[in-house]
Amino acid sequence: MTSDTTTEGQVPDAAGAGNLIYRARHVPRFVRSNGSHLVAADGRRYLDAEAANGTVALGYDATILADALAHCQDMPALPSFCESELRLDLIGRLERLFSDVTGQPGRIELDLGGAQGMETALRIAFSANGPGTVVVFEGAFHGRSGVTSMLSSSPRYRELLAAWGLEVVRLPTPDCGRCPHAVPQQAGCTPGCVASVTRWGSEMTGVGGAGFGRRVSAFVFEAVQNVGGMVEPDHALLRAAVDHARRNGAVVIADEIFSGMHRTGPRWGFERAGVTPDVVVASKALTNGAAALSAIWAREPLAAPSSYRPGSHSSTYIGIPHALGVARAVLDRWDKWTTAERDVGVLGDRLAQRLGQLRSAHSGLVRDHAVFGGAARLVLTGDHAAGLRHLCLTADPRIGLIVASTGMAPDVINIHPPLVVTDQDLDTMTEVLDRALHILARTAEET
Structure with missing residues (x-):
């Protein structure tokens, strides 16, 4: 008999492996969100550079629900x-x-x-x-x-x-x-x-x-x-x-x-x-x-x-x-948002600049990068994407970073933050990725 009582971050047995959580035994449990940020039950903050798999284009905005209720409360x-x-x-x-x-x-x-x-x-x-x-x-x-x-x-x-x-x-x-x-x-x-x-x-x-x-x-x-x-x-x-x-x-x-x-x-x-x-x-x-x-x-x-x-x-x-x-x-x-197309173009330029910096600083791990408006890819020199994605959650003591990777492209980190992400957030994203890449490089040398 198993119990569903777990410590913070541990997934209970009742959570089906194929349903919501399937990549790790320990995951953040989020309790609040705003803009491009989420807060876990233990108080740790996370920057979402994945936008809930591209869904949360306008950022985490609770006022949407209030406005929606006004449309359907009757x-x-x-x-x-x-x-x-x-x-x-x-x-x-x-x-x-x-x-x-x-x-x-x-x-x-x-x-x-x-x-x-x-x-x-x-x-x-x-x-x-x-x-x-x-x-x-x-x-x-x-x-x-x-x-x-x-x-x-x-x-x-x-x-x-x-x-x-x-x-x-x-x-x-x-x-x-x-x-x-x-x-x-x-x-x-x-x-x-x-x-x-x-x-x-x-x-x-x-x-x-x-x-x-x-x-x-x-x-x-x-x-x-x-x-x-x-x-x-x-x-x-x-x-x-x-x-x-x-x-x-x-x-x-x-x-x-x-x-x-x-x-x-x-x-x-x-x-x-x-x-x-x-x-x-x-x-x-x-x-x-x-x-x-x-x-x-x-x-x-x-x-x-x-x-x-x-x-x-x-x-x-x-x-x-x-x-x-x-x-x-x-x-x-x-x-x-009448200037969305122009503003996302500017976001793409800012993403390209920062990913280019990471590519130059980590040429042994980063082979290429590309940006399409508010979406980008960081192509690694090997199938390190899953490992780097996990490192981004813990590499920086100040804040975790959420990025994406898939089994279909194990050498690619997917980056697509909320389209309302700020320059400061992009700087934070770059800093966390830089830390995680340094850790990944040290790990590769040790093994």
Whole structure:
């Protein structure tokens, strides 16, 4: 018999290993947060340079909940399959966020989270083209549900539950550091790279394109591959892949769950490459982490009742007033931040300067760095990312630092702080990373 009574920082046995906490036995237990900072139960402060995996773009802001409550306090719940003024207002605002950028009118579906949103996007694509092959990049991550685990690159996501009947084709990685076609000292993609992502659809590839009965129904991409190691596809490469997919009749789906709402500078990450998708899935920054909600925009007429039949999608909680109120409160803040794109560009410059300093000071451990607006990667010379991430929590006696790493890119530290992070916070981040890298270097010498 085990007990759930634990000392500070120790995870109780009742916490499932595969649920929330799975990387360490001892973890901080947070009790307060504000701005870019969190405070643990033992009083230790932490700077969040991960923004709750990119979700808390506006920082930890409790006033969002107060404003959200004002929107839904007279109607805390709603019967299933019933409409509300709150939902209709939110849908109209969300639709404009997409159509203003794409130049095309569309329709909005709501769902609970990123994986559910991606599944809804595939339903829309399949209703237009019929169920068929889905093309993604190597390094993709689109969720851990039965369907989205098939799209995500790591085989680990398919070990326990997967939609095995779904045919998925993976284009070569868009990460120039891992690309088999890369040419040393040459910036950007080679003709071989472009050819490799535009070959499918021919008799030789085994993948059906236009004119084939069994063909590709959808091409899905991320403007920046977060879980794949903070990889931004070369813009020319992505444009070529999108154009080829469209020529072959595939619905082009942009996964903006991580990169949406100014994470990379513009409102949507796909704007950086100059592409226009048919369907966009957004989630994280729409509620700033305070509620589960995703929005799926599909250009007309993809989600029209004539092709996407009523009843094709439904969920008990997509009309819940609390989540809708949170989204409205968050959108109010985004509307007031009229200089977001410019300000995130400035943040990117400041991140690049500090990461460049770390790269110069620790050339034996840091091989490269890259910045995309408010998102960045620190590429290490070996698979040290998990160890460095743990060191950042304890290396500095004054404050802990939260950064990210993934099993798909064990040599990359992911950095994407709240977009409202201050210069002082960035200095603190750099100091903690510097300390942690020094400790990592000493440890490597000892072993």
